[in-house]
Amino acid sequence: MSKSDPNAPKRLALIASKGTLDWAYPPFILASTAAAMGWEVAIFFTFYGLTLLRPEIEARVSPLGNPAMPMKMPFGSDDFQSINWPIPTAMMTVPGFGSLATTLMKKTFQNKNVASIEEMRQTCIDLGVRLIGCQMTVDVFGFEREDFIPQTEIAGAAAFLEFAGEADVSLFV
Amino acid sequence: MTIQSLDLRGLLCPLPVVKIAQAIKKVEVGETIEATATDPGVLADIPAWARSSGQELLSMDKVQAREFRFVVRRTK
Numbered sequence: 583m584s585k586s587d588p589n590a591p592k593r594l595a596l597i598a599s600k601g602t603l604d605w606a607y608p609p610f611i612l613a614s615t616a617a618a619m620g621w622e623v624a625i626f627f628t629f630y631g632l633t634l635l636r637p638e639i640e641a642r643v644s645p646l647g648n649p650a651m652p653m654k655m656p657f658g659s660d661d662f663q664s665i666n667w668p669i670p671t672a673m674m675t676v677p678g679f680g681s682l683a684t685t686l687m688k689k690t691f692q693n694k695n696v697a698s699i700e701e702m703r704q705t706c707i708d709l710g711v712r713l714i715g716c717q718m719t720v721d722v723f724g725f726e727r728e729d730f731i732p733q734t735e736i737a738g739a740a741a742f743l744e745f746a747g748e749a750d751v752s753l754f755v
Numbered sequence: 756m757t758i759q760s761l762d763l764r765g766l767l768c769p770l771p772v773v774k775i776a777q778a779i780k781k782v783e784v785g786e787t788i789e790a791t792a793t794d795p796g797v798l799a800d801i802p803a804w805a806r807s808s809g810q811e812l813l814s815m816d817k818v819q820a821r822e823f824r825f826v827v828r829r830t831k
Contacts, residue, residue: 615769615800619804694767709777
């Protein structure tokens with residue numbers, strides 16, 4: 583237990599509640615970094631975060647409702663790539679725009695050599711991060727244990743709070 | 756004392772820290788690893804990792820405009 587034993591490693595408790603591409607990275611990046619620094623880490627996946635525990639993660643992203651998202655093209659000359667395109671909100675509701683935004687963001691990550699979400703998740707698993715699915719969300723949305731990767735533990739809020747109660751850092755994403 | 760080398764060029768946060776953490780476990784206590792990275796984040800991240808995990812950072816140098824070389828030693 584971290585707080586009661588000064589020699590114990592630090593502990594990070596993360597809650598991942600979102601399933602879009604832009605929100606999928608932060609919990610896995612923070613978790614893998616903390617684990618690489620010798621911390622004890624657990625991520626509690628609830629609501630749409632549960633989709634990040636599926637074998638194939640199909641996270642998408644949309645600029646609709648995300649006014650701070652930079653709209654830059656991941657191809658072309660450097661000058662072209664530096665343009666931040668002003669896209670009218672109405673255009674974001676055109677069918678296919680969400681898929682386009684997802685594809686462009688993935689290409690941006692690829693260009694910069696950023697690992698995919700599945701790779702980041704595997705790094706977390708390799709470093710001993712616990713991946714915990716929220717029992718309640720699983721029941722409410724009709725998921726089954728078999729829908730998720732085998733490393734998933736299923737637990738409720740009380741079990742997670744017990745872990746988080748002794749954590750040095752607790753974050754809600 | 757052998758020096759292993761690790762190429763972290765092109766990798767962005769958190770991969771440099773993750774890779775060095777994995778690599779340090781593969782060398783003996785007392786051995787060192789020399790790594791080359793291009794992510795400017797390593798300037799702050801690697802010292803933080805070393806302090807946090809109890810390993811020793813022997814040097815951190817900027818060798819080119821966007822290239823950094825650091826040496827860490829496994830202490831435990």
